[in-house]
Every structure is written in C-alpha cells, then in structure tokens.
Amino acid sequence: MSAAPATGSSLPRREVGGGFVAVLAFCGIAVSVMQTLVVPLVSELPQLLHTTSSNASWVVTSTLLAGAVSTPVMGRLGDMFGKRRMLMVALTLLVVGSLTCAVTSELVVMVVGRAIQGGAMGAIPLGISIMRDELPPQKLGSAMALMSSSLGIGGALGLPAAAFVAQHTSWHVLFYGAAGLGAISIALVLAVVPESAVRTPSRFDLLGTIGLTAGLVCLLLPITKGGDWGWASGTTLGLFGAAAVILLLWGLFELRTTEPLVDLRTTARRQVLLTNLASIMVGFSFYAMSLILPQLLQLPEATGYGLGQSMVMAGLYFAPMGVAMMLVSPLSARINAARGPKVSLISGIIVIGATYGAGLVMIDHIWQIVVLSTALGVGIGIAYSAMPTLIVSAVPARETGAANGLNTLMRSIGMSTSSAVVGVILARQTTDFGGVALPSKDGFQMSFMVACAASVVGLVIAFCLPGRRRVPGGVPGSVSSAPAPAPKPEPVVETAEKVEQEDAVPALTGSVIHGRVLGSDGAPLADAAVTLIDTGGRQLGRTVSGRDGEYTVAAPGTASVVLIGSAPGHRPQAATLLVSDVPVVCDLRLAGGGGLTGSVRAEGGGPLAGATATATGADGEVAGSATADEKGEFALPELASGAYTLTLSADGHRPHATQVELTAGEPLRVDVALTPAARVRGTVRDQGGQPLEDARVALLDASGDVVGQSITGADGTFGFEGLTGEHYTVVASGYAPATRPVTVGADAPEARDVDFLLSHG
Template sequence: MPQSAPPRVAEPLSAAPTGTPLPREVGGGFVAVLAFCGIAVSVMQTLVVPLVAELPQLLHTTSSNASWVVTATLLAGAVSTPVMGRLGDMFGKRRMLMVALALMVIGSLTCAVTSDLVVMVIGRAIQGGAMGAIPLGISVMRDELPPHKLGSAMALMSSSLGIGGALGLPAAAFVAQHTNWHALFYGAAGLGAISIALVLAIVPESSVRTPSRFDAIGALGLTAGLVCLLLPITKGGDWGWTSGTTLGLFGAAVVILLLWGVFELRTTEPLVDLRTTARRQVLLTNLTSIMVGFSFYAMSLILPQLLQLPEATGYGLGQSMVMAGLYFAPMGVAMMLVSPLSARINAARGPKVSLVLGLLVIGATYGAGLVMIDHIWQIVVLSTALGVGIGIAYSAMPTLIVSAVPAAETGAANGLNTLMRSIGMSTSSAVVGVILAHQTIDFGGMALPSKDGFKISFLVACAASVVGLLIALCLPGRQRAKRATGSGPVATSAPVADSGSSVADSGPSVADSGSSVDSVPAGVPVAVAAAGAVAEVVDDLPDLTAGVIHGRVLGPGDTPLADAAITLIDTGGRQLGRTVTGRDGRYHLPAPDAASVVLIGSAAGHQPQAATLLVSDLPVVCDLRLSGGGGLTGSVRAVGGEPLAGATATATGPEGEVAGSVTADEKGEFALPELAPGTYALTVAAAGHRPYATQVELTAGEPVRVDAELPPAARVRGTVRDRGGRALGDARVSLLDAYGDVVGQVITGADGSFGFEALTGDHYTVVASGYAPATRQITVGGAAGTERRDVDFLLGHGDSDGDGEE
C-alpha cells in the first residue's frame, strides 16, 4: 500500500470514501435547525389527515380516488429515502437535504394552486421526495458533532418524525376549519422555504463523501419493487385482499425485490449495501422499525376518529376537528421532551435497552387502551404515554444503525431505516382501515366504526409492539462486547469517558477510516481503541456477533488457511479456548471472561502469529496473517539485554492445544523439558512489550534454544494549546500510520492533553484539529526512535499547518 504524502495527510481524512471527519465548530442552532427540518417534513406528510373525509368533495372525485392523495406521498417517500441517502453519501448530505426541502416547497405550491385530483396527486408525490430529509439530517449530525453531543441530537432528529405529525395535526385541523384548505399547502411551502434558508445559514456541508457512480438500475428496481409492495398494502382494502390485482402486485413485488437483491449483491457500487444491511444489528433494527411504525400510526388513525364520533353512539366523545387535534397534541410534546432522556439511556445502558423500554411503554399503552377510551382525559393520557414510548424507541434506532455501519454509508442506511418505518405505517393504515371498515354500527343510516373495532385495532397494535419487543431482545447487547486492540494505539482521554456518550453510540469508527488489522506485521499486538470508535476492523464480514472473537487466518498472498489452529490464552498462559479454521479461513471463539488475552494462530509450514486482545465494547474481529514457517529452553530479554522476569513462554501443538507454559525466572530464563518431539508454536509475552512468536521443531536430541527479544510498546503524549498558550479541550487528535491510515483518535481533556499507548509501528503522523489542522511526523521505537515521544501543538485561526513542538 503506497504511503501518503505527509504534508497532505489531513486532506485524505475528509475526502476518502470511508474517512473519519475532523470536527468543526458548528453553531449553537445546528441541531435545532436540522430538527426543525425534520418536523417541517413530518408536518407536510400529515397535512391532509384532517381533510381525509372531505377530500372526495373538495376534489370532485370518489373516496377511492381521493385516497391517492395520501398514498402518493407514502409511495414517493418510501422510494426517495434510500435514494436520497445514497446521493447524500456521494454528493454531499447538506446539498441533498436542500434538494429534499426544495421538493417539499415545489410539491406544496403545486397542491396549493389546484383542486384537480391528478395535479394534486402529482404535487403530493413531489412532496414525498422530501421524506429523505430526516435520514440525511441524522447523517450530517454524525459527521459534524463531537461524540458527547451526538446521542441526544440523533434522538431529537429521529423523534421529529413523530413530533411533527402530532403537533401538525391540530394546526392543520385549525387551518382547514377556519380558512381555505389550500392555505395548508401554502403554509407547508413556507416551512420548506424557512428550512432551506436556515440550512444555508447554519448547517455546514458534511466532509464525508463516497465518490462512486450512482446505481440507476438499482434505484429503478427498488422503486418498482416498493411500488408493487406498498400499493396493494395501501389499496388492498378497496380492491379486495384476495383480488387478482392485489395478489398479483404482491407476487410481482417478491419477484422484483429478489432480482433486485441479486443485482445489488453483484454490483460493485450498489444503491444499498445488502451485506451491511444483513448484519444482525442493522437487520433486526430495521425489522423492529416496521413494528414501531405500525404502532405509531395506528394510534394516529384511531384516536382522532374516536374523539370526533358523536356522543350519541355511546362511546364517541363528540369533539370538533380542532379539539380532536389539540387532545392529540400531547403525543408530540411528550416525544420532544423525552428525547434527552432517551439519549441518556442510550449512553448509560445502550440503545438496545432504550429500544426495549420504548416498546414496553408502547405495548402497555395499547393494553391500557382496551379499557381507557371512555373519557377525554383517558385519551390524553394514552396519547402522552404513546408519545413517550415512540420517542424513546425512535431515538434508539439511528444510534443502532450508525454504530453498525461505516460513516460513508450512514445516509443510505438511515434512509433504509426510515423506509422500514414507512412500510410499518402504511401497513398499519391498511390493517386498521380494514378493521374499522368491517367493525361498524348503523347510526342514522351511516356506518360508523364500532367500539369493538377500536378495541380490536388496539389489540392488533399491541401485538405489533410485542413482536417488535421480541425482535429487539435479539439485538446484540453491550454486556460482553469486545474490540481488538493493537494495530494502532490505545487512545486515552478522560473527558471522553466523562462525556456521557457510550462508545457504541458515538461517532465514526476506526474501521471507517480504512484502518485494518491486515496491515499489522506478525507477532505484534493488535489494537484498535479510540474515543467514540466502533470496532469493525474487517470490512467484508457478513455479521458482527456479540460475545465472540472471530476473523480470518490468511497465508502468503491473502490465501485463506483452512484447518489452522487458533488458541486463546490468558496472560498467565492458561488456555481459554481452541478451534480450527474452516475452508474460508474463518474462525469463531467464545469471548472469555478476561480483561486481556493472547490469540495464537498456527498452521503447518507457516510461522505462527500471536496478537494481544483487550476487552472493549464490541465483538473482537482479528485477522491473523501467517508467513512461511522455519525452525526447550530459552531466554526473554528486552531491547538492550535486560532480562524480563515474569514473562510467559507458551508452547502450542499442531492442533492449537497448549502443550506447556512457564514463567521466566529473574534472569529471564525459561525451560519446558516435558515437551515431546514434534512441531510447536512458541509464544513469549510480557507486560508492556510486544509478544513474540515462533515455530520450533523438537527432536529426541538436544533441546532447542530460543532467545526472544521483546521490543517495548511505545507511546506518544502531548498537549494542544492556542497561540496564547491556553490549553484547548475537545480538540480532535488523530494518529496516522506510515501508510496514512488512521489508527487512533482521541479528544483532548480540559488541560489539552492527549495520549496514545501501545504503539507497534515506527513512523507516525499526528494530526491535531481545532481551529485549523496541524500535523507532525514522529518516529517511535526502533533504532531511530524512542519508546516515548512528547508532541505539543499550537493551533490558531488562519493557519492551515499549525505548529508542532516536541
């Protein structure tokens, strides 16, 4: 891999497809503006809900045709969310956010000037293109916000979908009741124009891009498949669920989406990376999103009707359109207020706990609704409680998605998650509509939904939340999550730990920067630990399974090694696990209950490799590369000849079993006289040093002697100050290896200090970012370097290079 030019080292960080963005100072209204955009789009989506009963008369058409005013927005939004997300990853998320908002303005103005059904449907379809604004906003937040602010910001942005719907409903009802109904669309256009102006003024363009070609065939295939899927879901009640049209469209959807999936898997630059989508955390989160969307929209359909039914029915509450909307508004307020709480739950207990808690509240709310629909105050309590549950659940979803995908794919991944919510909402609309249409009473010659119909709808929505809860419980937890540590340093900075942002919940991962364990020489520790890092060291893994250590064993030329022995030992040499690789060179081992372990890989005819693994927040993913082999008593010494008393020498056999282990004495000498003739992998490890591994061939003759010299693990420390000498906290410091790959990042503490430990290479570049990035090339370890380097930075406005001082 060619080396990057040192003076340009900070530039590839922002331009590379999977680069880790350097933080920039964003204005105080950054999060508020993005949340406002989400609320504006959500208001636009629910704009016509108060008019549903009157649309046939207003548009001079039938009820079936008038329903296309709602269906068109739903279909267009479902298609646009993943497409907008992908285009945002490619061409800039802020740019595509403004495109989405512009579609909202154009579509709203189109609807505002017409009473013709066809033109209205076209306008509503154009409005649906704005639905991509919410996942785009979440992606911009990930790229621009520091880790300790990201959780609460994403929670608010994700909840904006429900907040806008709940708050927009009474406002839309008031406007529709007291003014011309076209004013609703003029208002939506105004909200869109204000949003565009605010984004232009406050939101910066994201620095993370994925330069590639747009998958037009994939976009067309997804569009066709989603139309064939969502159309019968939304219109099945009118056409008949067993009609040829409905069943034919469902069948066409299955065929088209299967063919689309095959095409996407074979495309080098797909619209949706299905391998990422198939990861356990992403897949289960998306499935849960369908259930949460179903539960949210069911209440939006049930309560307004229940509030507006005449009191003479015996269960209707006789409220006007405006009052019904006002009684429903507490749901939106609750979602807004609960967003910070959800972010704290995410940080303290993990997003899985937050999602499970939200689904429990949703299920309990619908369960209570079976007996609490007789009074207005009960309706207010139900809507508020559902807002709390939906707010907590919605806030957890983007955190789960963001922590499981590379930074360059967040737009498309969040767009797909929003699509799953839309599918849930459209399914809810169809199911609840069918129930209320068939469970009716005769009221003065009119068929009105019966009380049993409302209760059955509550029961179905409760069942959906229970299904979502069961799926969420299968998500990987945080209790024994791990991360490999060694190809880069262990970054230390107290403020990161104190910020309240969990590792899994915060910003970009080291893997996102292109760093890989594959580039680590044999016999050195494997470390990837950085503030806010998500441990995804290998890009092509199909899944990240919590509680395991897994990866590949590769030989020369990246050839997978089948039947290679993998042994896991603790620092005392005790065997903790053993396995062999499959045909593809992959292995899986249960994660042991130990803070630090040594992973040993060996295969006949190859030089073994040992890697030190540290416990962290995510599964350990470690690839081992074995070079050609060569080949008990011995010694362990540090560089310079000092004996390393207490070092552990461990011999493992051809099958990976530990054949013997011993601790070096005060002179650094060790002996394993009990070993029988044969081939062994000898691993020598000592605290604060790089492990050493070699293969030895023992015969019946004289003992083989191995003298091991363990180089020390180097470290880099320093401070970041401004031109006046004041320490700069919250500055991002990145460490790049000789190839230009980011191997560690840290946020400075209040005293401006930073540190990187366990460095295993010789040449690094340190990049400090605050006002303007500053770079410094250093050499550590080896003959030309030292075990510790102190690097101080002075940052100032208008200085693109800064000053690095040793």
C-alpha cells in the first residue's frame, strides 16, 4: 500500500521555547481532569438531574464513548491537516462542552455536553505527535513520558480538587473550572506551540470513521451498561455480537482502502500490536485501583474494614498517585534511553503487579492506602511513559497521530473493562450493614486479585515485545598521550534524555575526551554528570566526575560531538568538540545557582526545630528539601536558578507556601512564621457532674462531613488536634445526643474547650 509523503518531513527542526513541553503536558492534564469531574457527584447525579440512577449513568458513559471515537479520528485529522490545529479543536470542544454542562440541570443537555467534552480526549495523542515533530531526539524521551503520564496525573490530582469544589460550592463550578482550564490551554498553545510541518496529504476516510464509531459504540456500551442491563440480557449479548461483526467488516474495508483511517498493516506490526494489547492490561490495572481505594477510604469504620474518611480526604489520600506519576516520568525516560522502552514497560508492570499483591494484606490503615496508591502511581507512570516511545519508534512520522490515538483508545478500553469487572465483583460480594448492602472485604480482595492477574497478562505480553537490537563494534583502541586543544565551550539552554530508537549505538572506537568539571569559583565539582552525544542527539557515552573533578569518556574516532556537564545547583554547560585519533582535553565550568536559605518560627514564639522546607519546580517535581536546625534555620544550596514553590511545614502548625525566584549570586533568604493548628477539646459528664466514659464524640466540618471521632475514657475527656478549618460542629452521644458549634482560628482562639452534660431525657 502506497502512502503520500509527509510534507515537510525533511525540514530541519525548529527551536521551540522552554515552555513548549510544559504547555502540552498542561493541555493533557486539563483534558484528563475533565474525565474525573463527575466522580464525586456520581451518587448525587440522580437528584441533581431529577432522573433515575440508570439514566444518570449516561453522564459518564457519553464521555467514554465520545472519547473512544475521537482519539483515533483526531490523530488522523492531525496527520492530515495539522496537529496544532486539531489540538485547538480538541481544546475548543473541552470549553464548549464544559460550558454546556455548567449552565444546565437537565439530563439530556448534560449528556450532550459531556459527549462534547469527550471529543477533547484526542489532545493527548496529538500532543505526543507534536513533540515528535518539533523536539530533537535528546529531548523527546522525557517529554513524551510526561505527556503520556498526564492522562493519569490529571485524573489522580483532579479527584480531590473536584471533591473539594463539589462539597464547598455549587456543582456547576466544576464545569466552569474545566472551561477555564480549556481556555487557558488554548491561549498557551497559541502563544507557545508552533504548527507542525509534518503532514500526510490524503482523503479523509469517512466510511472508516463511521464503521469504527459504530463498532466502538457497540463494544463499549455493553461493557459500561452491562451491569444495569444484565450481562446475559439480549441487549448486552446482541451489542457484543454486533461489535464483533462490525469491527470485522471495518477491518476488511480498511485493508482494502488506499487511504485508511487506521493503517491496520502498521498496527499489526509486532511491536505496535503487543504494545496496544499491553496498554489494555495496564489501563485495566490503573482504573481498578481508582475504583477500589476511594470506596475503602469512605466506608464507615463500623464495618470493620472501612476507614471512615470524607470524600475530600479520600481524594487527598489518593492524590499521591498522580504526584508519583509526574515524578517518575524522567526516570522512565532514563530507563528508555539506557535499557530500552521494553525494559521500562516490564519494570512498570512488575511494580503494578507487586502493588496489587501487597494490597491483599495492606488495606487496614490509611498509611497503607497511601503507600499502595503511591506505588501504583510509580508503576503506571513508568509503564505509560514507555508506550508512546514503543509506538513512535515503530511507525512512520506521517502516522504518529493516528497510532498514538489508537494506543490511547486501548488504554480507555482497558479502563472501561476494569470499571465493569470491578463493579460486578463489588456488587456481588456484599455485606449487610444496617440494612444496606455494602461491598465486603472479600470483594475488595477479589478485585485486587483480578487486577493483579491483568498485570501478569500484561507482563507476559511485554516480554514478547521485540528486544533492543545490538550492532557489533570494535573495542576502544589505543590512545596517544599527546593532548589536543579544544574549541571554546559553547553554552546550551537545556539537556534531556534521548529517545529510544530501534537500533542501539554500536561499541565506540577511537580517542577519549578528558578534563575537569569546575564550579564558578574554580573549585572542582565531584559527582557531576558528563554526557557525550552526537550532533543528532544520540548518546555516545556517560560518566561522572571524581573527587578532584576529573572525568574521562570514550569518543568516536573522528566526529563532531557535544559534551555536556551538569550538577545539582549549577547551570548545565556544553561544548562542541571535533575529535580525532588523539585525546582531547576539555574543562567544563558550571555557573552556580544562588540557593535558598531562611528560618521557620512559630507565630509569636520561638524557632521550630525539625520543620521541613520543600522546594518544588514549575513542573511540580521536588527539587530539594531540608530540615530546620535547633535555631529554625534551613538551607537549600543545591537549587539552580529559576522559579520554585517553597513549602514550610511543622507538626502542630498550619503549612505555608510561597513563590520564590532564584538567580545566580547570593542565596535568597525567606523567613516565615507558622500559625499554630487549632484544636478542640472538652469533657463529657452526666447529669450528676461525673465524667462519662465511652461517650462517642464526633467533629463535623462546615459541610457536615465527619472529620474526626473520639471515644471518651474514664475521665470523660476528648480532643481533636491539627485542625486547619474555622467552623466546626461537635456532636456528643451516649444518651441523648448534644451538639455545639465551634469556631477556631482566624479571629477566634486557636484552642477551644467544649464541655457536655448528657442525660437519658
């Protein structure tokens, strides 16, 4: 089958701004946040939309179906008419759909708005394709890793934010917020992202689009609604059968079409096919945890296995998964570069399987839930980041949009299947709690086992992926002792990991490059990273400097290469060198950043020894942390120049965050006084004035959610510490319950005493 050449594919890559990757990742996170908007509202949707639970579920189903269809279609249209242009279309759909949902309380209009929102799901594969077209190879790996992980990052971080907004404001605000994120994304794309020159001029496959849409609707509809209709019902089985027939006929049509929507011959390549199959298993495993842990956290403690947390707190305990996914994206890029994306995918799936295995016995405490969600975030982040590298390295540039769209679709199918399977398990494995059927502990453990089995299947598939091919080469040759002068080093703006290619770098022969890595004051820098790449961005060698700053790295016999030096707290430096068959001497001098110092004290009090100072970069990654000494002083000298968020926290105090801008020169100093956290305490007595033992005291926040519970001892006392809100209600029960509103913090005292007298009457 012939294909039109990719227009502009031979043009040199343009220089893109430093915020290019951040903007595309922000777009991906904004789109994925949209998916989780209604999760906190699922139980309330029937009342909010004045309909039945079955009808209200279409608010979720419509987005799923629209997203499944839009991802491959948007990718193909991007290949044909411009990826940036279609990215703008996807973000516009996000804004229009969000505003449609924000102004209505009618079911039909809401479903239409959510379907329009689902059309924005094509933004993530489009962003990956733009990165391939615009970024040099040495920057592409880590960029694609972050963009691919944005699907999970936005979902994990958006859940607690959505829960908070839903509890404290009108639910319509959620959709206004999504529209705002979409509008900001559009403005950033217009300002930063260029239009790709790589095009595939062809005719749009309208019949293929209709066939794929019909097939996906018939497949995903019974998966998501089978629990309501009955898995053995005629509707469910009929739709599954129709899906099989339609997709089979669609595949035959696509194979005979000269310009298909999805090139099935490319999709059938071993690496692409197996990656897509593994994506289904990873998507299944990712979404299973998203369904299991929030329910465990919110079930009442009286069940014996529930943890009694509010909706907002459950979301916050689940949020570390998204943070972990963001932080491990660079790690996945390094694994891709050093060992290949197959090893990266296998490593991620092993972590996922181990997490679900541990979950069989680690669901009894909140800290265990946090550990599980964080570990799963690490595994998902590594696995998700490897997938676009596997896809991109196996398909021609003209098909990257459609290929990545199809891969995103495979993940969505896995997530949809996970929702159905876990939903069936938890619906059948129940326990009676006060006349209400709740999911049992056995049901949660069985769900963990099924998700673990899915990860094992994904691991088997990943092991079947083609390995990284090696090209044999010679061994390093003899080196002359006569040094040759090196050209003056030329600085570069930034460096990153290279993307994995099908063929590995052959063994090097020829000379070496050696020298010292020095600081701005001329002092040697130990443990500085020294990387050698060719002019195409392929890594040729890597080492670290010794205690005296000395380094030695092998180089090819005769070539123009780039030597890069980097160290924490210093600006990277690069030099372009022309090497021959003799050693080359090159000293790298790294300019230092200013660093950050300061102090932490209690408001109106003394220093807070042991307080934690944490600096996070613009991408949310932790750049450094330190513990305050006995004088409350802290220092972060390793921070390079740039913008950071400094967060200071201490036990018994409310955390404080501030934006700082570091420049080269003297360290920036920040002194902060932390406000003590509030507390409520008191005593419960009977009518005779005697302390009442075993009385239950609950603390409710301003929304009416229980945020703390206490059982009085023999002295009748109770207490709640570390409160960050202002308005609470204390409820004491043992005989007839009594309530008392309490205001703490702000203009009220930080500590309040609340006593109760309880009686039978």
